[in-house]
Amino acid sequence: MAFVHSLFGRSDYAIIGELVEPGLKVLDLGCGEAELLGWLVENKNVQARGVELSASKVQKAIARGVSAYQGDIEEALSDYPDGAFDMVILSQTLQETRRPMHVLNDMLRVGKRAIVAFPNFGHWRVRVSHLFSGRAPKTDLFPYDWYDSPNLHYLTVDDFEETAKKEGWIIERRIFLAGAKEVTAFPNLTAEVAVYLFRK
């Protein structure tokens, strides 16, 4: 187990920060207030674009000097020409999209490579919660009641691996996180968050 530093309190940001090479053209889907993009601009000199649904978050992103725009991820993606970006990032939002396969394929259309980070529904705590409570799992990672969860599509590490294989995506890097630690053994059980760097 290796300790991972965090960026704005998020270890997935720290990993993505490491994965993005300097000078790239980067699109962040669901960029929030553009903390990550702002950091990438400062430290990796990337050309940054962000999409975010919330107007108040977009305001903060633009105030940070990042070219962000208010919009729906799927719609924004569909506007871009093929290969517009070196890297398209989707962090902790895949499970909230209405059509995740459509989003993933469009990410690989507009971007040469993609980074996806998502909470792992296969984590042992989720399994235990469901097994013993007999109710919709509620954990630190999935803290919502069934009726107010933003998550539409739950997936696990193994789900993503299988999908990637089926779609013929090439996984360049896979990093599994439990809190601020990187885990390698039995990631489908031990990973809280999975980060994938992949391409077509």
Next chain:
Amino acid sequence: MNAATTGTVTTKIAQFGQLRLDSGATLLQVDCAYETYGQLNADKSNAILVLHAFTGDAHAAGISEDGKPGWWDDMIGPGKAFDTNKYFLICTNVLGGCRGTTGPSSIHPETGQPYAMSFPVITIGDMVRLQKMLIDYLGIPKLLAVAGGSMGGMQALEWAAAYPEMVAGAIPIASTWRHSAQQIAFNEVGRQAIMADLDWADGNYYGKSRPARGLSVARMVGHITYMSDHSMRSKFGRRLREKDAVGFHFGVDFEVESYLRYRGGQFVDRFDANSYLYITKAMDYFDVTQGRGASLATVFENTDTRFLVMSFTSDWLYPTYQSLELVKALRSRNRDVAFVELTSNYGHDAFLVEIDEQCELIKGFLAGTMKGLR
């Protein structure tokens, strides 16, 4: 909000020998009224051209000699959105206007009489061409940004389309890339109101009784389109004007009537009716793709200009979909665009009212654009 101002400012006039117009006509001895705020830096990289809306003027910031604050004084000044400690701001009165720049009320150099309706029909492109002459005259090779709301936003887009190499950043606010049928329709009502006034006299009212009633009605219609149902409800509701019951007459009953009459009457004192005709026509003719290509996307296909596009939720005169058309076109060519629809109940007026909302956005965008130049 920041109360600091740029102090007392004076409107200056630059004169140009001739101006070629889109209509094919040429204007001779054209005056361009302008003001500046802040200091141009040594490498001339901090200049921003601020563009006024329909009835604005060159006095955007500071206090004029007769004590009036500029129309965007909340946005321009030390520490404000357009920070005069960092940037050099320029604002002109548009061609066709009546506040120092040549327009229909100006004296024709050959006849010695006001142009009136002999003034050629002008376009947003013509306004921008005159501004370009001024920027050249001031010795500025490239603008850090062009920014404006409503018709000012149209000029910003025209700048970005006509002189892309001179525009690092464009900030069109509550604006459009082409006038819609509804926008043309409201302008036409205003023009017809003026021309139906007998005092208009085919535009030859200078030195005589001015078409005050027509111009006032035009302005009343305009004011309705600048507000929203919400802002009118909260500002006036059905409140009566200085009475407890309706009067069963056609004088003023409601507050909203009183307000519109007041604003209409006030406008007559500061605006020329013929300028109203010419400038609204220029707006109606505006379509930034005109003569430039098949689509909006092709116009900005290769631009290096960064865009910050803003619209307001309750603005039904320049609705968000028009801004979004621009944003989508830029995105389809992978151009640099930031966009946000700001929440406001003030209708189209929001761009002059919602200062704090816009301030941080503009500051961040300008800082990012400045950094990109280095």
